[in-house]
Amino acid sequence: MHGLSESQFQDLVASFLGPYYIALAAMNGLAALYLWRSGQSKDWIKLPGSIGGHSIAITNVVVWLLVGMVFAILAAIAGSGNTALVSLPEWLREAINRGTGPIVYSVGTTIGLIVLYFLRGFFVRPAVAWTIWNLMWLFLGLSMTDPDFYDIVAKPDNVPIVMLVFLLAFFTWLATYRAVINDNRIANGEPPLEKLDDEKILVWPDLVYTELICMIALTAFLIFWAIALPAPLEEAASSVKTPNPSKAPWYFLGLQEMLVYYDPWMAGVVLPSLIVVGLMAIPYLDFNKEGNGYYTIKQRPFSYAVFQFGFLEMWITLIVLGTLLRGPNWNFFGPYEHWDAHKVEALNNVNLSEYVWQRGLNMSLPGALSFSDMPWVPLPDWLTSFLNPFLEFFSLLFGRELPGTLLVLGYFIALPPIMALTVFRGFYQRMGFIRFMVMANLLLFMASLPIKMVLRWVFNLKYLIAIPEFFFNF
């Protein structure tokens, strides 16, 4: 904890949490004010009895005001230094630490997103979304009193990720909210919301002024941010002091997380290139003409699901995992766990070839062929020395690593035609051969990461094809 004593840390957190909870209280107060002034107040709980002939009820305005008051009380408690009262209980933090790991995290976020997707009609309701929004901030606030959590989240370079998570939560809600409304409207034969404001207005003043206000607000925000929080600057560079963990910039940490499952040539070069190519290919692969210029999910469920899987699940959650939950030696640490550099995790991963030859067939791994073992081949020396690496490589690929090679070739070569003939029949007919093959291979590459994750978790599988002699591991 940067050499802070316990009481210094308490003071630091208290000075942060006081304004933090006041802001949350104000946020709920403003929400209540907005609902009341715009006439959106609704009776939630009817109370028995009446005053002067009017029945009384608890409205949403009252509820959010009460929530704001709870936050105000939390602000008073936390700001006066009683941080123990506004913390998650120790047993809960322990349970979260012990209960989380890469598997729980990955499977959990996947299930969470699937639930959000299928029950989106419920979750986008403003009252539900606002509750979740409040709970997210409350969770963050209650967790900040934990020194280990604070250390990770308040590290200057990690602050943008916390902002990213909240911004994405908000904008995903906004987009889904509008998509749900539009889908209902379209089902009723009405045009989408975006069609309603069809009238043309002049860019001066409406757009120009909006832009100006945005610029001023953004400038003010940046200056405030720059004053309130010093930008990352650590001690001077030293080529002998290797930090543990050594991390790439935060926006590449999803790629660094892939290094757990892939060799650098895949995680660092091939897959990033394919992400870029795949993004560029999207408009040429998506043949669906609907859903152009308005939020909708029902009119384009396939492209929506694929994109959200790639963006929210594989890009964002892996970045969050890589940044906040990966500590020394790239071990997984729970959110309230101390980053202990001596934590040891057993690494007993096994290659597929070892599974097949050694454990399955009970024999040693076959070696590579070489021209030096075959003096009967009538080739000049200069040619054999040139061809030798090729012979070695391909004899390993189709010898020792044959099981994995067959699996991988089958995955990338046999699967696309099967897909075209079965589930993606309609796609294939509308896309044509080349476009379909490009899409199928991009999808298969994308799906290879979760597949490799599951194989690792279930079978401790290291590589399907392992040819470290040629830096070729897959």
Added chain:
Amino acid sequence: MPDLGETIRESQIWKSIFRHPMPVDRRNRIVVMLTNFFLHLHPVSIKKQGIALSYTWCMGGVTFFLFLVETVTGVLLMFYYRPTVEWAYTDIQMLRDVHSLGILREIHRWGAHAMVITVWLHMYRVFLTGSYKPPREFNWVVGVFLLLLTLLLSFTGYLLPWDQLAVWAITVGSNMARATPFLGHEGPGQQLLTLGGVDMITNASDARFALLGAREVGEETLNRFYILHCIAIPLGVALLLAIHFWRVRKDGGISGPL
């Protein structure tokens, strides 16, 4: 006593700069958009839903504005910063502790992080509204290039403070390049590229060396990243931005239901 503002607006100098009267009536609100250099990026009129924040999120505009902020603060920072191993870290410290303009460095750094986030949010919005669909396919591709350049700008800038965070992040990031197939000295296929028994791809000739200008992150890397960060990539971004904005107009303005 003539109104001072009136006098200024009637002067020859004013009229030579702004070739239109004040945009107070409908006609001149149209004229201002057509005759002002900075405003001519915009159309004259637009559908009301096209400027609704709940539809656009304003994230493309915010990203562009952040690019301008980064450009201005970046140019000013260049006055105070020397890209050498000897001075880089000290100069950044001086910005924080000594110079009165030091806040620029904080704004520049946070603005860079914010720009990465807003580019993602902009793409997210464009995808969710299906705005990449015809006729805007190519502009999406230009946008992906801009995303790439934004990440590279941020990545090259990451090294410049020359602190532990910078050097090791770039070391980890650039280590990937040595695993480039065929072109990295620890990449698959590297052994196949030999000439008379001599490796063509070594740690002094591979992709990582091209990126770093040396075998390790050092003085040459700092210089290389500095030039990429301050000149090469911003020029590329400026060109692509021009195309991106031009295509927005040519492809029919902001997207909306047909």
